[in-house]
Amino acid sequence: MPVTATVLPGFDSPDLLPWLEAADATLLDLLPFGVVRLDRAGCVTAYNAYESERAGLRPATVMGRPFFSTVGICGNNPLVAGRYAAEPRLDALLDYVFTFRLRPVPVRLRLLQxxxxxxxxxxxxxxxxxxxx
Structure with missing residues (x-):
């Protein structure tokens, strides 16, 4: 079933993973939270408008790059990046602080795979x- 913009899921929606998997970049841009889609090697394959605006990074500059070693370096640790490697099935919420450009940014992360x-x-x-x- 194709996804539509008529009903956008929330950050905490229980069926968010299938919706994300079916959504195109235009729908991802409509979401009111940041979305980073990674391939199985950890490289960025989608970076939505919300995250681009908040992080100050254009999608074109992050596409295809290894996220945890070049884009989101502050998440390259066992709490975030390590969870993807250790848990094949993952749906975790995590209160976290990005230290992007030396300015702490409190966030809630949802890790899905x-x-x-x-x-x-x-x-x-x-x-x-x-x-x-």
């Missing part, structure tokens, strides 16, 4: 910074 899926997915939802106590 499944053996039957063609891609791995890194979803990014910005969080409000927590006030100091």
């Amino acid at each position: 499944a053996p039957e899926a063609r891609h791995a997915w890194l979803l990014v939802c910005r969080r409000a910074p927590q006030a100091a106590a």
Whole structure:
């Protein structure tokens, strides 16, 4: 069944992975959260408008590049990148802080992949910074 823009899934939608797998770049750009689609080697194959705007990186500059070693280096650790290697079936939420360009950015990540899926997915939802106590 083709996906349409009439009902866009949310960041926490339980059936998000099949929707993402069927969506084209135009639909990914409509989502109100960041979407990074990775091939099985970890290279970027889609980078939606939301993530491009927030990160300040044009999709053309990240396409085909290894995400965790050249684009999202702050996620190249056991908590994020390591999960994709260790867990063939993955649907995990993680509160995280990107240290992009030395400016901490609190985010909630959703890590998605499944053996039957063609891609791995890194979803990014910005969080409000927590006030100091």
